[in-house]
Amino acid sequence: MKVTSAEFRISAVGPGQYPEDGLPEIALAGRSNVGKSSLINRMINRKNLARTSSTPGKTQHMNYYLINEKLYLVDFPGYGYAKVSKTQRAAWGRMVEKYLSERETLKLVLLVVDLRHPPSADDKMMFDWLRHYSIPFCVVATKADKIPKTRWPKHIKIMKEALGVLPGDRFLSFSSELGLGKEELWTLIQEAALS
Ligand code: GTP
Numbered sequence: 329m330k331v332t333s334a335e336f337r338i339s340a341v342g343p344g345q346y347p348e349d350g351l352p353e354i355a356l357a358g359r360s361n362v363g364k365s366s367l368i369n370r371m372i373n374r375k376n377l378a379r380t381s382s383t384p385g386k387t388q389h390m391n392y393y394l395i396n397e398k399l400y401l402v403d404f405p406g407y408g409y410a411k412v413s414k415t416q417r418a419a420w421g422r423m424v425e426k427y428l429s430e431r432e433t434l435k436l437v438l439l440v441v442d443l444r445h446p447p448s449a450d451d452k453m454m455f456d457w458l459r460h461y462s463i464p465f466c467v468v469a470t471k472a473d474k475i476p477k478t479r480w481p482k483h484i485k486i487m488k489e490a491l492g493v494l495p496g497d498r499f500l501s502f503s504s505e506l507g508l509g510k511e512e513l514w515t516l517i518q519e520a521a522l523s
């Protein structure tokens with residue numbers, strides 16, 4: 329897809345601040361520092377519209393990015409960041425759970441995982457959760473540039489088995505560094521946005 333416009337809309341802390349224009353939303357979930365914001369930047373060819381950081385826990389709110397004035401990419405705060413307090417973690421859980429279970433304009437969740445490592449317990453929980461609530465999802469295994477391509481199949485297999493990915497589930501290897509998987513992901517996003 330050709331991105332003709334991408335703009336930051338709002339950093340929402342709760343439902344009262346979500347956009348009310350009814351446009352389809354594609355949300356990105358994943359553990360802190362996995363590369364959600366980088367993925368957004370790569371998808372829209374911008375270096376730093378979505379703020380990235382080598383310090384985990386950078387994205388604290390749900391950041392809405394309006395693409396081509398027709399859909400939103402929603403950057404979630406990452407989970408599993410050790411330095412976040414229990415209270416903050418609980419608040420995060422409530423916000424995300426409420427959003428995922430009630431948001432009618434949500435069309436697809438990109439579950440961003442790190443292709444280099446087996447999924448974390450939180451990744452698995454999020455995956456099971458998406459499945460349980462029948463939320464359309466695609467597992468996006470990013471940072472693929474960090475391992476040689478010859479080893480991808482092994483890592484993909486481990487990831488799929490550990491998460492419980494079934495035939496027919498959507499799964500994509502990705503690299504924000506190189507732009508790998510970008511076109512396939514846009515195709516998925518566009519299909520979901522139209523559904
Ligand atoms: P939070 O906002 O804390 O939840 O993190 P995030 O998931 O948004 O991660 P972010 O995009 O900020 O990336 C974290 C770090 O990983 C940064 O240093 C990025 O440059 C790096 N990174 C992200 N994606 C890739 C990738 O595909 N390849 C490589 N080599 N590095 C990546």
Ligand code: MG
Pocket residue numbers: 364365366379380386387403
């Ligand atoms: Mg981020």
